[in-house]
Amino acid sequence: MPEEEKQIETAEEETAVQEKESKPEKKKKTKKESETELLKQEVEHQKELLIRTAAEFDNYKKRTERERSGVAEFAKSAVIKELLPILDNIDRAAKTDPESADYVKGIEMIVKQFLGLKDKLGIEEIAAVGDAFDPNLHEAVMHIEDENLGENVIAQVLQKGYKLGDTIIRAAMVQVAN
Numbered sequence: 469m470p471e472e473e474k475q476i477e478t479a480e481e482e483t484a485v486q487e488k489e490s491k492p493e494k495k496k497k498t499k500k501e502s503e504t505e506l507l508k509q510e511v512e513h514q515k516e517l518l519i520r521t522a523a524e525f526d527n528y529k530k531r532t533e534r535e536r537s538g539v540a541e542f543a544k545s546a547v548i549k550e551l552l553p554i555l556d557n558i559d560r561a562a563k564t565d566p567e568s569a570d571y572v573k574g575i576e577m578i579v580k581q582f583l584g585l586k587d588k589l590g591i592e593e594i595a596a597v598g599d600a601f602d603p604n605l606h607e608a609v610m611h612i613e614d615e616n617l618g619e620n621v622i623a624q625v626l627q628k629g630y631k632l633g634d635t636i637i638r639a640a641m642v643q644v645a646n
Contacts, residue, residue: 547589554581586630594629595622595640605629605636610643617645 561574594605601608601620612623622642629640 550585591630591632595625601644606642607639608644609641611646614645621645
């Protein structure tokens with residue numbers, strides 16, 4: 469029986485050793501599971517942050533577009549407000565006799581109002597006879613041979629061009645000498 473006792477003791481010892489060996493594996497699995505859980509939480513947090521940032525950016529785009537259209541509408545209304553007195557004068561001129569001296573005087577005053585508004589808004593004319601032709605500012609619609617003018621010089625302005633600051637509102641239509 470002592471041999472049986474030894475076998476039982478040996479079996480018990482082996483079982484104890486196996487349990488001790490398996491316990492750290494359980495701890496390792498638990499540690500790996502907790503690391504995995506932490507990583508999943510971090511991924512979820514980053515995902516929520518990304519969604520929130522995308523929503524904030526979308527709101528920012530919408531807000532800036534509304535502001536931009538509001539500024540454009542305000543600018544348009546300011547220009548229209550400046551044009552209304554001129555339109556009133558055109559309406560008054562249309563109701564008068566075109567053969568009278570007052571009619572001609574009224575038209576001259578309307579032109580003067582338009583020129584004043586043009587200056588007030590900072591609008592500049594682009595082309596004049598004798599200026600050098602610039603395809604960025606002028607649209608050549610005719611060419612002539614003229615010995616009195618140099619090459620690529622504006623011989624005649626057919627339709628005035630205008631710019632506001634560096635922005636071309638309308639290119640000038642010109643006749644260019646070759």
